[in-house]
Amino acid sequence: MIKLYHNNRCSKSRGALELLNSTNENVEVFDLLKDSLTKEHLEKILSFLEMKPSELIRKKDTFFKENYGDKSYTEEEYLEIMLNNPRLIERPIVVKDKKAIIGRPTELITDFLKK
Numbered sequence: 655m656i657k658l659y660h661n662n663r664c665s666k667s668r669g670a671l672e673l674l675n676s677t678n679e680n681v682e683v684f685d686l687l688k689d690s691l692t693k694e695h696l697e698k699i700l701s702f703l704e705m706k707p708s709e710l711i712r713k714k715d716t717f718f719k720e721n722y723g724d725k726s727y728t729e730e731e732y733l734e735i736m737l738n739n740p741r742l743i744e745r746p747i748v749v750k751d752k753k754a755i756i757g758r759p760t761e762l763i764t765d766f767l768k769k
Contacts (some may be wrong), residue, residue, distance in 0.1 A: 655681075711735060
């Protein structure tokens with residue numbers, strides 16, 4: 655089973671979904687803007703990605719810059735910011751067998767699925 659965490663408004667996320675749907679794999683789709691994400695769930699994704707919250711948050715996003723850009727934050731605070739503003743989570747995230755990647759460019763997804 656493959657899980658895709660994405661934002662349907664994002665062209666890269668839609669491209670990842672299209673690519674995954676073209677495989678013979680079962681894909682569970684999780685829309686970051688519509689489906690609730692718990693703290694434990696996000697922490698699990700981070701562990702699969704082997705990333706810290708500060709590495710997964712979209713710091714270059716205009717919303718982040720306008721609302722959070724002038725301060726430094728702890729990892730716990732970055733986690734809370736993402737939970738409260740899931741649009742700030744890097745995407746698409748592809749999870750398979752307790753491993754995960756950020757699927758940009760989509761070629762990374764193809765390589766990831768071969769492993």
